[in-house]
Amino acid sequence: MCRNFKQSVVYSLMISCFLLCTFTSALFSQKDISVYDTVFEQYPQYESTGFVFPIGDTSYGGYYNAKKFDIDNHLGDDWNGVGGGDTDLGDPIYASASGYVFYARDTGIDTWGNVIRIVHKYKGKYYETLYAHCDEINIAENTMVPTGGRIGTIGNANGQYLAHLHFELRDDVTLGLGHGYHENKNGYLDPTAFIEANAYTKEN
Numbered sequence: 001m002c003r004n005f006k007q008s009v010v011y012s013l014m015i016s017c018f019l020l021c022t023f024t025s026a027l028f029s030q031k032d033i034s035v036y037d038t039v040f041e042q043y044p045q046y047e048s049t050g051f052v053f054p055i056g057d058t059s060y061g062g063y064y065n066a067k068k069f070d071i072d073n074h075l076g077d078d079w080n081g082v083g084g085g086d087t088d089l090g091d092p093i094y095a096s097a098s099g100y101v102f103y104a105r106d107t108g109i110d111t112w113g114n115v116i117r118i119v120h121k122y123k124g125k126y127y128e129t130l131y132a133h134c135d136e137i138n139i140a141e142n143t144m145v146p147t148g149g150r151i152g153t154i155g156n157a158n159g160q161y162l163a164h165l166h167f168e169l170r171d172d173v174t175l176g177l178g179h180g181y182h183e184n185k186n187g188y189l190d191p192t193a194f195i196e197a198n199a200y201t202k203e204n
């Protein structure tokens with residue numbers, strides 16, 4: 001009797017723990033999106049009405065795309081100054097659309113360097129833009145940014161590369177930092193094609 005009682009207490013505890021863990025993990029897996037719902041409810045003026053290029057005064061003038069999306073499984077575009085080499089080192093990087101800066105820091109990973117990540121709400125859906133290898137970060141985490149707002153400068157990830165901007169555009173905002181290159185492109189969009197099809201104009 002006593003042993004059975006103890007056993008049933010142990011089983012009940014185990015089941016409670018299991019249920020609690022399942023419930024909590026379900027909560028956390030949905031957390032990302034609900035955080036963004038709250039942010040854009042609070043700051044509806046930062047919902048996006050279109051996208052711009054993140055370099056060359058938002059029109060990519062003076063820059064070229066040295067490695068386009070999908071080439072060698074590249075998950076973004078690599079923007080370089082037409083002058084070549086490190087001539088673009090320290091040039092400004094602009095937010096591709098208005099939104100919420102949820103990440104702006106040194107990743108501590110050599111191949112990434114300083115990275116800025118912004119979530120955008122556009123036509124009722126969420127998108128992310130990611131800016132990598134930055135020389136400087138000029139925006140704080142947990143802040144709102146307008147379309148074309150300066151967020152950082154072009155860098156070389158502490159000398160890993162010739163200076164360029166690795167720029168990603170995603171339609172899945174639950175992904176981690178990722179790898180920059182991968183054959184699985186689920187959640188990643190061709191940034192240039194998307195910007196051209198969803199261009200920001202002052203009127204829209």
Ligand SMILES: [Zn+2]
Nearest residue numbers: 076077078166
């Ligand atoms: Zn790249």
